Amino acid sequence: xxxxxxxxxxxxxxxxxxxxxxxxxxxxxxxxxxxxxxxxxxxxxxxxxxxxxxxxxxxxxxxxxxxxxxxxxxxxxxxxxxxxxxxxxxxxxxxxxxxxxxxxxxxxxxxxxxxxxxxxxxxxxxxxxxxxxxxxxxxxxxxxxxxxxxxxxxxxxxxxxxxxxxxxxxxxxxxxxxxxxxxxxxxxxxxxxxxxxxxxxxxxxxxxxxxxxxxxxxxxxxxxxxxxxxxxxxxxxxxxxxxxxxxxxxxxxxxxxxxxxxxxxxxxxxxxxxxxxxxxxxxxxxxxxxxx
Amino acid sequence: xxxxxxxxxxxxxxxxxxxxxxxxxxxxxxxxxxxxxxxxxxxxxxxxxxxxxxxxxxxxxxxxxxxxxxxxxxxxxxxxxxxxxxxxxxxxxxxxxxxxxxxxxxxxxxxxxxxxxxxxxxxxxxxxxxxxxxxxxxxxxxxxxxxxxxxxxxxxxxxxxxxxxxxxxxxxxxxxxxxxxxxxxxxxxxxxxx
Numbered sequence: 001x002x003x004x005x006x007x008x009x010x011x012x013x014x015x016x017x018x019x020x021x022x023x024x025x026x027x028x029x030x031x032x033x034x035x036x037x038x039x040x041x042x043x044x045x046x047x048x049x050x051x052x053x054x055x056x057x058x059x060x061x062x063x064x065x066x067x068x069x070x071x072x073x074x075x076x077x078x079x080x081x082x083x084x085x086x087x088x089x090x091x092x093x094x095x096x097x098x099x100x101x102x103x104x105x106x107x108x109x110x111x112x113x114x115x116x117x118x119x120x121x122x123x124x125x126x127x128x129x130x131x132x133x134x135x136x137x138x139x140x141x142x143x144x145x146x147x148x149x150x151x152x153x154x155x156x157x158x159x160x161x162x163x164x165x166x167x168x169x170x171x172x173x174x175x176x177x178x179x180x181x182x183x184x185x186x187x188x189x190x191x192x193x194x195x196x197x198x199x200x201x202x203x204x205x206x207x208x209x210x211x212x213x214x215x216x217x218x219x220x221x222x223x224x225x226x227x228x229x230x231x232x233x234x235x236x237x238x239x240x241x242x243x244x245x246x247x248x249x250x251x252x253x254x255x256x257x258x259x260x261x262x263x264x265x266x267x268x269x270x271x272x273x274x275x276x277x278x279x280x281x282x283x284x285x286x287x288x289x290x291x292x
Numbered sequence: 293x294x295x296x297x298x299x300x301x302x303x304x305x306x307x308x309x310x311x312x313x314x315x316x317x318x319x320x321x322x323x324x325x326x327x328x329x330x331x332x333x334x335x336x337x338x339x340x341x342x343x344x345x346x347x348x349x350x351x352x353x354x355x356x357x358x359x360x361x362x363x364x365x366x367x368x369x370x371x372x373x374x375x376x377x378x379x380x381x382x383x384x385x386x387x388x389x390x391x392x393x394x395x396x397x398x399x400x401x402x403x404x405x406x407x408x409x410x411x412x413x414x415x416x417x418x419x420x421x422x423x424x425x426x427x428x429x430x431x432x433x434x435x436x437x438x439x440x441x442x443x444x445x446x447x448x449x450x451x452x453x454x455x456x457x458x459x460x461x462x463x464x465x466x467x468x469x470x471x472x473x474x475x476x477x478x479x480x481x482x483x484x485x486x
Binding site for chain 1: 315316317336337340367368370371372373374376377378384386389390393394397406407408409411412413415416419423424425426427428431434439442445448449452453456457458459460464466467468471472474475476478479480482483
């Protein structure tokens with residue numbers, strides 16, 4: 001049976017997080033999960049927006065939810081953890097707060113739309129692990145990732161603040177998924193620690209320190225690769241390794257992949273179709289470890 | 293124009309803060325803070341903050357929020373929500389930080405060292421123009437206008453991202469910009485930070 005969802009790619013899918021979008025579509029295709037891209041989606045409402053102009057950002061966010069309702073009310077799946085958190089938060093506050101409900105709908109009506117509050121917002125990891133299930137994934141694996149030691153990095157906003165589909169601090173769903181494809185999820189106690197997020201632009205010393213901790217823990221515990229569930233985490237942990245090295249006198253060169261890229265490879269998807277060539281730290285050595 | 297330099301001004305700030313925090317679902321739990329410090333101990337950037345998250349609530353109770361608005365604290369919050377999930381009283385500490393950000397914008401009060409307000413403004417301007425964020429534009433404008441020193445640091449990385457296809461130079465726009473603006477314009481009139 002095909003599982004069908006509305007799909008919210010998010011703005012980073014058009015730039016730094018392109019590989020997440022490409023690999024997600026490829027993986028879902030293999031797993032018989034149908035993603036219908038939300039027509040004319042806009043910015044999720046974003047933390048940068050939300051933290052400065054709350055009401056406006058609720059409206060921005062709610063336009064997406066209203067469109068999701070118009071196209072049939074299927075669950076709306078986000079890949080970016082920040083999009084997921086903001087869309088889910090708008091949804092929750094919209095339902096909990098009758099005044100907000102009315103204000104937002106008034107604004108949506110000015111735009112010829114309306115929203116009842118009945119669309120579920122989901123994270124792609126949740127969908128794959130809980131709707132489809134690790135056993136089904138395991139059955140479809142054609143390249144078992146044996147011998148691969150993987151640091152499962154969840155970041156903050158896949159599970160916080162609500163912990164809707166996994167524990168907010170000690171989640172295991174990604175660990176189980178990695179086991180299902182034959183890889184070994186390493187002990188990674190910083191799995192939900194912050195990467196620094198947008199501070200990488202505005203206060204890079206603080207963000208570099210957080211990334212250093214994430215990279216050091218992966219290295220100390222013998223990770224071949226770090227996998228992430230969020231484009232901002234991926235960018236910070238992968239692309240700024242040189243700057244971390246400069247600041248801390250280290251020599252990290254740890255490959256980082258979206259979990260969908262690793263999953264896709266295990267499912268036999270061609271590396272080009274997973275946009276693996278887009279990674280800044282080359283992943284060839286990682287894939288070479290996988291038995292043919 | 294609102295101001296912070298008088299006793300009356302500070303009292304008004306306190307009142308607005310409390311009203312806004314109470315309007316957040318579950319916001320009234322701020323009364324239950326017992327100053328245990330779990331939030332500060334969980335915060336990944338507290339070590340850099342003038343006032344830790346626990347101290348922010350203490351300052352609010354002491355009627356000294358004006359000092360918090362002038363501090364670097366709220367702009368160091370990364371939205372990791374560790375404080376929120378760990379608070380034994382169920383206080384939404386992250387949401388309180390957001391509220392303080394909005395008040396800081398309203399009062400035009402932030403330390404000159406903090407570039408986050410400028411970053412947020414550039415981000416919002418881009419979303420208004422295109423309906424989506426356009427990373428190359430946001431980062432480019434931020435670096436050029438706020439932190440030219442980053443241009444040198446990011447040169448190599450920017451080139452790599454461009455060459456690997458991760459930094460397209462042209463923005464993508466949504467089709468429904470008119471209706472999008474109708475939503476924003478209507479809500480903007482009711483926004484606290486205006």
